[in-house]
Amino acid sequence: MKEKDSTSASDSDRTDGEISIPNDQNIAGFKSSHNTETDPASNVDPPPDVVPDGGLTAWLQVLGSTAILVNTWGLINTFGVFQAYYETTLLSSHPPSSISWIGSTQAALLFLVGVFAGPLYDAGYFRHLLITGMFLIVFGQFMTSLCTEYWQVLLAQGFCMGSGMGMTFLPSAAILSQYFARHRALALGIASAGSPVAGTVFPIIFSKLEKSLGFGWATRVIAFILLGMSAIPVAFMKTRVPPHKGKKSLVDKSLFKDGPYLSFTAGGFFAFLTLYVPFFYITLYGTSQASVTESFAPYLVTLLNAGSIFGRIIPNALADRFGCLNLMLVCISGSAILVFGWLGVKNLAGSVVFVLLYGAFSGGVVSLTPSVVVELSPDLSRVGTRMGFGFIVSGTAVLIGTPIAGAVLGGESANARWVPTVLYAACGLLIATFLYSTARFLQYRKKGGW
Helix, strand or coil: CHHHHHHHHHHHHCCCCCCCCCCHHHHHHHHHHHCCCCCCCCCCCCCCCCCCCCCHHHHHHHHHHHHHHHHCHHHHCCHHHHHHHHHHHHCCCCCHHHHHHHHHHHHHHHHHCHHHHHHHHHCCCHHHHHHHHHHHHHHHHHHHCCCCCHHHHHHHHHHHHHHHHHHHHHHHHHHHHHCCCCCHHHHHHHHHCHHHHHHHHHHHHHHHHHHHHCHHHHHHHHHHHHHHHHHHHHHHCCCCCCCCCCCCCCCCHHHHHCHHHHHHHHHHHHHHHHCCHHHHHHHHHHHHHCCCCCCCCCHHHHHHHHHHHHHHHHHHHHHHHHCHHHHHHHHHHHHHHHHHHHCCCCCHHHHHHHHHHHHHHHHHHHHHHHHHHHHHCCCHHHHHHHHHHHHHHHHHHHHHHHHHHHHHHCCCHHHCCHHHHHHHHHHHHHHHHHHHHHHHHHHHHHHCCC
């Protein structure tokens, strides 16, 4: 009788078309009474308003999301080796700043397309976004292997692949909130680990194969890997919660009255404006300022990605216990402190320690962002739209952030202005820390708990 009464009360309290996230006590109560997660013989799915928080189907979503992160952020983290090849061989007649727009366009579209992908996900078009996005990524990589001109590379690797990434990345993060509540941050962290793993492996594959097989086949081998990875989410990923039945819009108007969300989104702009400055310029800094040899310098980015693997998983595992926004404050403040200390790095040992630590803390910032958005969303039916709005803000920052750093740094490495460049990156992260702290304070006043 108690179960029926609680279910009836839950149904009467919920407005038509809205899905609320149950608290941990409700989830625990459902598990203990129905045991749908732990009973392998049960074919009964839990009702949409009860998050299973585990089970085979739920963890298959994590596996699919991991594959999507390989095909999206993993490729973006790999662009450095393509940039080096373009500068020296394929597009040597174009300045480095023009070539870098290929990679920044790809990364920016991953965020900017989210403003459309979010509402479409909420409206129930997850599978359409997934299949179309995976096709564009794989197709763009194959077409890149055939390119010989700058505009061809920009269209294939920049616009085509970037659009596909934007269609898949946001839904891959949003769908995990339908399957996990208490372990949501851990699930997102495990999924996001696909990005630094790919960012570590793909550059090695390209560098080795380009020398023996040439650019075309080195790029096509990566494309075949992407094709195989795409089969995982296409085969297993599906939504659990029915789409919102009401009329959907590109913007959730209620977010403009949500102080914690607005403060967090504003902080996200400054965070992603400067977060990737070390990723782009640590190699140049190492060779010109820290006595790092030319042969070892490219591995600094590999070590950054290796450190990011731990930063993706450990903070998210702790966030399920201590709160996503609290762990975000630890990661963003740690990143800011490390960038301020970047100017003190003057040798190889210091460079290795810096990249490993910065990879860990910056990886936490990236991987915790979707978890915080879900935490600040009033219900599951608005997660996609709110992520989309936040992504267009972050995407704009990613697009202009590193070119600004390049303009501050200057052209010639001998006359590079490293102090103002590093201070630009550190101050951006410091402003983000302040705005994230403001969001945490406003959330405390709103909810009354830390």
